[in-house]
Amino acid sequence: xxxxxxxxxxxxxxxxxxxxxxxxxxxxxxxxxxxxxxxxxxxxxxxxxxxxxxxxxxxxxxxxxxxxxxxxxxxxxxxxxxxxxxxxxxxxxxxxxxxxxxxxxxxxxxxxxxxxxxxxxxxxxxxxxxxxxxxxxxxxxxxxxxxxxxxxxxxxxxxxxxxxxxxxxxxxxxxxxxxxxxxxxxxxxxxxxxxxxxxxxxxxxxxxxxxxxxxxxxxxxxxxxxxxxxxxxxxxxxxxxxxxxxxxxxxxxxxxxxxxxxxxxxxxxxxxxxxxxxxxxxxxxxxxxxxxxxxxxxxxx
Numbered sequence: 001x002x003x004x005x006x007x008x009x010x011x012x013x014x015x016x017x018x019x020x021x022x023x024x025x026x027x028x029x030x031x032x033x034x035x036x037x038x039x040x041x042x043x044x045x046x047x048x049x050x051x052x053x054x055x056x057x058x059x060x061x062x063x064x065x066x067x068x069x070x071x072x073x074x075x076x077x078x079x080x081x082x083x084x085x086x087x088x089x090x091x092x093x094x095x096x097x098x099x100x101x102x103x104x105x106x107x108x109x110x111x112x113x114x115x116x117x118x119x120x121x122x123x124x125x126x127x128x129x130x131x132x133x134x135x136x137x138x139x140x141x142x143x144x145x146x147x148x149x150x151x152x153x154x155x156x157x158x159x160x161x162x163x164x165x166x167x168x169x170x171x172x173x174x175x176x177x178x179x180x181x182x183x184x185x186x187x188x189x190x191x192x193x194x195x196x197x198x199x200x201x202x203x204x205x206x207x208x209x210x211x212x213x214x215x216x217x218x219x220x221x222x223x224x225x226x227x228x229x230x231x232x233x234x235x236x237x238x239x240x241x242x243x244x245x246x247x248x249x250x251x252x253x254x255x256x257x258x259x260x261x262x263x264x265x266x267x268x269x270x271x272x273x274x275x276x277x278x279x280x281x282x283x284x285x286x287x288x289x290x291x292x293x294x295x296x297x298x299x300x301x
Contacts, residue, residue, distance in 0.1 A: 052077045053075070057288075058287075059072075061087075064279075065277060065278075069088055071086050073085075080105075081107065081113070081171075082105040084101070085103075087099070101122075104118045106135070106171060112174075113175060115133070116134075118133040119131070129147070131198070139164040155238065156235075166195045168197065169198050175194045183261065186227075187208075189209070202234075202236040204233040207230050212224065213227050225256040225269050226257045227254055228254065230253040254272040255270075256268065256269040257269070260289075262297065270283045271283075
């Protein structure tokens with residue numbers, strides 16, 4: 001039973017790590033009106049905005065203990081953005097299933113995401129989890145987590161200072177907007193740090209350039225990819241158990257970024273996440289950007 005619980009925790013951290021490292025650099029550079037957008041968790045698409053730029057992507061997730069799929073969609077008009085994601089993961093020949101849906105909305109200020117609302121729903125083994133976050137200009141204003149986080153003497157308490165200047169896991173993908181993505185400079189693509197709060201845990205994701213590689217896309221084309229080393233740094237809300245300790249010490253976390261200068265973004269091609277029973281990967285299955293000015297660009301079918 002203890003081993004199964006440990007695997008379940010790894011599956012959840014695998015998905016959250018995938019969100020943390022999903023470096024879709026949307027082109028949120030145009031100035032426009034700032035507004036509040038409604039959150040829709042269960043819809044299959046992101047409702048349209050006037051003059052919007054949209055991104056849709058699907059990633060296949062494989063691991064020694066199972067496999068799954070992550071779908072991502074976003075829409076942007078001026079400074080406003082809204083995003084949705086969903087994940088399905090099956091492990092142990094389908095004995096364990098985990099499904100989730102999440103959404104976030106907000107606006108961009110000084111080329112940085114400023115979330116307004118974040119919502120996360122998940123279900124596994126007939127157990128459900130719901131998280132809602134409301135943000136102010138300073139950081140997290142309100143937290144609602146069901147079931148509530150259980151107090152534990154070894155859990156590092158989340159304080160008000162931990163909730164300042166943070167983003168939710170989905171808005172974190174906007175931290176990689178780039179006016180001029182480089183085709184040759186891997187350090188420019190990779191070197192950055194993101195402060196994240198997911199409703200229970202406060203952590204940093206720190207990226208640095210590791211090497212250059214080539215991404216073979218499903219449409220038969222090949223592109224240069226920058227491989228970034230990713231470090232998971234737990235700050236608060238966690239217990240330093242074996243899994244958290246393993247992930248925080250790991251040097252094997254990677255995200256492969258493919259520059260797309262025409263759309264001013266870096267697109268993640270592959271994410272590699274070592275877990276205690278092997279290595280999990282999330283690899284691009286299809287990716288499409290639709291922009292009013294640039295038209296449609298697809299990296300994979």
